[in-house]
Amino acid sequence: QVSLVESGGGLVQAGGSLRLSCAPSGRTFSSYAMGWFRQAPGKEREFVARIIWSTGSAEYADSIKGRFTISGDIAKNTVYLQMNSLKPEDTAVYYCAAASRYLGAYYYPGNYGDWGQGIQVTVSS
Secondary structure, three states, X not given: OOEEEXXXXXXXXXXXXXXXXXXXXXOOOOOOEEEEEEEOOXXXXXXXXXXXXXXXXXXXXXXXXXOEEEEEEOOOOEEEEEEOOOOHHHOEEEEEEEEOOOOOOOOOHHHOOEEEOOEEXXXXX
């Protein structure tokens, strides 16, 4: 397994922006895709966005479409999540995830084998 490290979280007012980053810690690795999930208190972990390295194609959850953008640097296996027009309901712990190969639905956490520890994003109203 690979250890992933998220950065860039914090506290922001509604309407503000944050940029999350995720990079592998330690050994290098190659992945098929990387993505972001989030988990709010008392809720299940939910899909946010995913990018496939070979095609650059991305998928987004409906709740953040048009406000968040996923991008990355394949050479560094680093993925970013630009979050604009943040809302209080975006408050959650955000997790970075990597999939070494295609295993199924992109929105299913079980199809990702490597995870970060998570980083808190808090949006105040």
